[in-house]
Amino acid sequence: MTLQHEILALLDDLKRQHNMAMVLISHDLNLVRRYSDEVIVMRQGKRIEQGQTISVFNQPKAEYTRSLIKQDFGQALNFSNDDQNHPPTVLQVSNLQVQFPIEKSLFGGTKRWFDAVKDVDMTLQKGWALGIVGESGSGKTTTALALSQLLSNQARVGGEIMVNGQDISVLSKGELRQFRSQIQMVFQDPFASINPRMTVMQIIEEGLLVQGVDKAARQQAVMDSLATVHLPAEFAHRYPHELSGGQRQRVALARALIMQPSLLILDEPTSALDSTTQVTVVNLLREIQQKLQISYVFISHDLKVVRALCQHIMVLKDGMCIESGRTEDVFNSPQHPYAQQLLQASMI
Numbered sequence: 001m002t003l004q005h006e007i008l009a010l011l012d013d014l015k016r017q018h019n020m021a022m023v024l025i026s027h028d029l030n031l032v033r034r035y036s037d038e039v040i041v042m043r044q045g046k047r048i049e050q051g052q053t054i055s056v057f058n059q060p061k062a063e064y065t066r067s068l069i070k071q072d073f074g075q076a077l078n079f080s081n082d083d084q085n086h087p088p089t090v091l092q093v094s095n096l097q098v099q100f101p102i103e104k105s106l107f108g109g110t111k112r113w114f115d116a117v118k119d120v121d122m123t124l125q126k127g128w129a130l131g132i133v134g135e136s137g138s139g140k141t142t143t144a145l146a147l148s149q150l151l152s153n154q155a156r157v158g159g160e161i162m163v164n165g166q167d168i169s170v171l172s173k174g175e176l177r178q179f180r181s182q183i184q185m186v187f188q189d190p191f192a193s194i195n196p197r198m199t200v201m202q203i204i205e206e207g208l209l210v211q212g213v214d215k216a217a218r219q220q221a222v223m224d225s226l227a228t229v230h231l232p233a234e235f236a237h238r239y240p241h242e243l244s245g246g247q248r249q250r251v252a253l254a255r256a257l258i259m260q261p262s263l264l265i266l267d268e269p270t271s272a273l274d275s276t277t278q279v280t281v282v283n284l285l286r287e288i289q290q291k292l293q294i295s296y297v298f299i300s301h302d303l304k305v306v307r308a309l310c311q312h313i314m315v316l317k318d319g320m321c322i323e324s325g326r327t328e329d330v331f332n333s334p335q336h337p338y339a340q341q342l343l344q345a346s347m348i
Helices: 002-017 029-035 053-058 063-070 140-147 173-182 200-210 215-228 233-237 245-257 275-292 303-309 327-332 337-346
Strands: 038-043 046-052 089-104 110-125 129-133 156-163 183-186 263-267 295-299 312-317 320-326
Touching: 002 029, 029 053, 038 053, 038 063, 046 053, 046 063, 063 275, 089 140, 089 295, 110 140, 110 156, 110 295, 110 312, 110 320, 129 140, 129 303, 140 156, 140 263, 140 295, 173 183, 183 245, 200 215, 200 233, 200 245, 215 233, 215 245, 215 275, 245 275, 275 303, 295 303, 303 327, 303 337, 312 327, 312 337, 320 327, 320 337
Parallel strands: 129 295, 129 312, 183 263, 263 295
Antiparallel strands: 038 046, 089 110, 089 156, 312 320
16 A cells, blocks of 8 residues: 555656656556546546546535545444453464575575465454455465465475364365365456356356265355355356456355355455455455455455455564554554554555
8 A cells, every 4th residue: 555655646647757748547546536637537448537636525516526536335243342252263374474485505495485474373253254464475475375275386384274173274185175165265357266167057066076075066056156146147158258357356256155164264355456346346245254254354455445344453564463453442452653654655
């Protein structure tokens, strides 16, 4: 978040120094509001509204523009602090460490390692959501991949990762393959995370196919998953190029949900989507969280989205957790200077 503003502030300075024009294309309205003199609002290839930035933001004429500016994500589900109703723990992480090799020795071993994640702890209850925030390079995605056990061939992962009471870091490949249905991941880019040569049916049923589930049961499960993410049944026979970005992300979500996981790891699932689609996806995730009691680890740099979805938040910097707690506590009274800086940048 602060890195975005630093880069755009630099571009703004260069624009003034060299008397240049700049075209800023973005779905981040805060950036557009701050760094643009004029704004054009487009929808489906057509210009909906155009004018001075201040005028468009303060007095938008088109309904679509008003919906973009409003961008109401709603509020995160509110759970009681009553210890008697305390839900079971789904995820317990202790001293998570991730190191990537950066220099080989003469004999082929690793001489130097880069510490990407350093001694991170986290706890997540059933049906709750934990938001992990931080700038690019802070270790967010690396943490997500480590939790999903997707780094075994690329990095050295240490610490204890307990999912439903099972330390998954000690499982064999065969045991992990059986356990994977409990941990699913939704990636950032819906255009890259699903196979363009497969139909929606084939994409969503793939995990069940690996498990040997029969065809009739797979097809029924796909229909159920499509209904859960609010996509029509006829979408099962479409290909990804026939879908919008938001629809593709719903397909990716359905692919994860069909495995009936207890833990869903979402890595920037809304960042590639436009403003109004972000709102609908966040509302859908909140609905699924409440309906299915799935626990989320939600990776994002968009603090508005995190606040609208997550009960707890963790702030990462240089691979370390520098602040964590209940989301509203951290937002209302951040203790660490870096957390304060992040929150301030998100409100600009």
